Amino acid sequence: MQPTEGELVILQVLWSSGPSTVRTVNERLNADSDKAIGYTTTLKLMQLMAEKGLVSRDTSNRTHVYAAALPEEKAQKTLLRRFVDTTFGGSASRMVLRALGEGKASPEELAEIKRLITQLENEGNHG
Amino acid sequence: MQPTEGELVILQVLWSSGPSTVRTVNERLNADSDKAIGYTTTLKLMQLMAEKGLVSRDTSNRTHVYAAALPEEKAQKTLLRRFVDTTFGGSASRMVLRALGEGKASPEELAEIKRLITQLENEGNHG
DNA sequence: TGCATTATACGAACACTTTCGTATATCTTT
DNA sequence: AAAGATATACGAAAGTGTTCGTATAATGCA
Numbered sequence: 001m002q003p004t005e006g007e008l009v010i011l012q013v014l015w016s017s018g019p020s021t022v023r024t025v026n027e028r029l030n031a032d033s034d035k036a037i038g039y040t041t042t043l044k045l046m047q048l049m050a051e052k053g054l055v056s057r058d059t060s061n062r063t064h065v066y067a068a069a070l071p072e073e074k075a076q077k078t079l080l081r082r083f084v085d086t087t088f089g090g091s092a093s094r095m096v097l098r099a100l101g102e103g104k105a106s107p108e109e110l111a112e113i114k115r116l117i118t119q120l121e122n123e124g125n126h127g
Numbered sequence: 128m129q130p131t132e133g134e135l136v137i138l139q140v141l142w143s144s145g146p147s148t149v150r151t152v153n154e155r156l157n158a159d160s161d162k163a164i165g166y167t168t169t170l171k172l173m174q175l176m177a178e179k180g181l182v183s184r185d186t187s188n189r190t191h192v193y194a195a196a197l198p199e200e201k202a203q204k205t206l207l208r209r210f211v212d213t214t215f216g217g218s219a220s221r222m223v224l225r226a227l228g229e230g231k232a233s234p235e236e237l238a239e240i241k242r243l244i245t246q247l248e249n250e251g252n253h254g
Numbered sequence: 255t256g257c258a259t260t261a262t263a264c265g266a267a268c269a270c271t272t273t274c275g276t277a278t279a280t281c282t283t284t
Numbered sequence: 285a286a287a288g289a290t291a292t293a294c295g296a297a298a299g300t301g302t303t304c305g306t307a308t309a310a311t312g313c314a
Contacts, residue, residue, distance in 0.1 A: 004301060008213055016216070022261085041303050043262070048301095062261055062310060076225055079214050084226070086135055087206050089143070092226045093236035098203055099211070099219045100243055107251060109220035110244050116227055117237050124234060131271060149291085168273050170292070175271095189280060189291060 001052050002082075003075065006045055011075065014055065014068040021063050022046055128179050130202065133172055138202065141182065141195040148190050149173055 003011055013028045014020060020028075026042040046066055049055045058065040088095040099105075105113070130138055140155045141147060147155075153169040173193055176182045185192040215222040226232075232240070 005213065006302065012213075012216060037302095038304055039260095040262090040305075044264085044304085045302075047263080059262095064262075073225075076214055076222075077229065079210075080222070080226055080229070083206075083210050084231075086132065086139075087203055089139060092229065092231040093233075093240060095203075095207070096223050096226055096232070096240055097243055098200075099207055099223055100240070100247065102204065102207070102219065103247075104211075104219040105223070106220070107248065110247060113220060113223055113227070114241060114244050116224055117241050120227065120230075121234065121237060133272065164272095165274055166290095167275075167292095171274080171294085172272075174293080186292095191292075 001054065002078070003049075003054055003070070007049055007054060008075075008079075010042070010045060010049065011054065011068050011070065011072075014066065015072045019058070019065050019067040021065055023063075025066070128181065129205070130176075130181055130197070134176055134181060135202075135206075137169070137172060137176065138181065138195050138197065138199075141193065142199045146185070146192050146194040148192055150190075152193070 009029065010025055013025050017024070017028070022043045023039065025046065026037065026039050029042065030036050046055060046057075050057050050066070054068070054070050055066045056069045057067070084090060084092050084095050088098075100110070100113075136156065137152055140152050144151070144155070149170045150166065152173065153164065153166050156169060157163050173182060173184075177184050177193070181195070181197050182193045183196045184194070211217060211219050211222050215225075227237070227240075
């Protein structure tokens with residue numbers, strides 16, 4: 001199942017921090033943002049995510065520990081496809097061109113991307 | 128203002144087809160998809176978009192003609208930023224690497240991207 | 255033991271978006 | 285002119301996601 005916008009920011013915390021408690025996640029969310037989000041709001045969201053299978057949770061202690069059940073890479077892949085479809089009419093390359101054109105990538109990153117492309121081109125030639 | 132998911136698909140029709148009537152848009156939407164969407168649904172959505180300023184409309188004739196008011200490039204830029212933030216933690220290059228890794232780009236497209244990168248690198252050297 | 259703190263569970267309110275029924279006006283065709 | 289087709293306007297239901305209040309249980313400490 002697809003994570004919603006709100007669920008996604010929670011997943012990001014879990015992906016970057018590893019298994020966490022509701023309180024930890026909630027504090028991370030409020031640290032970044034100006035508008036505080038209630039503790040029970042985060043709790044509810046994470047409970048729903050557990051029901052959906054987006055996260056797993058260890059309930060052996062009173063304070064439950066949640067972990068992302070959806071791998072980051074898989075989620076990104078799915079969301080990327082949908083995003084490219086809905087806002088770039090399905091053309092990944094047009095999206096990439098736009099992204100790079102924004103000047104958000106460092107020289108090192110550009111070099112890495114170039115390297116990947118060269119690699120892809122070589123793979124294409126061989127098999 | 129940000130277009131919603133539904134508004135975005137309508138904008139795509141307007142971007143690709145140019146100024147259109149509600150009926151035209153509605154038929155385009157139903158052509159692609161299996162689940163038919165009602166005429167008045169599309170109408171209502173486009174009326175709301177007109178209120179928000181996402182589209183302009185010519186009401187000089189009985190059958191109104193709608194045109195995208197938000198340029199495609201600008202919308203893509205905004206949406207891209209948000210997407211990169213929420214699902215790639217703000218790293219455009221990680222997103223690009225993932226997109227290209229999916230193998231959705233043709234050799235020609237890869238070459239074009241490479242060309243752009245080279246161009247960006249040269250710009251960086253000069254100024 | 256008794257009080258303050260901190261957990262989870264859960265229902266319900268809210269907000270936002272989508273969907274469509276119905277009223278009404280305007281064309282078109284006979 | 286009458287009937288049918290087609291247009292907009294608009295209210296309201298339905299769907300989805302988010303937010304939080306409150307109940308209840310477990311924990312820690314004076």
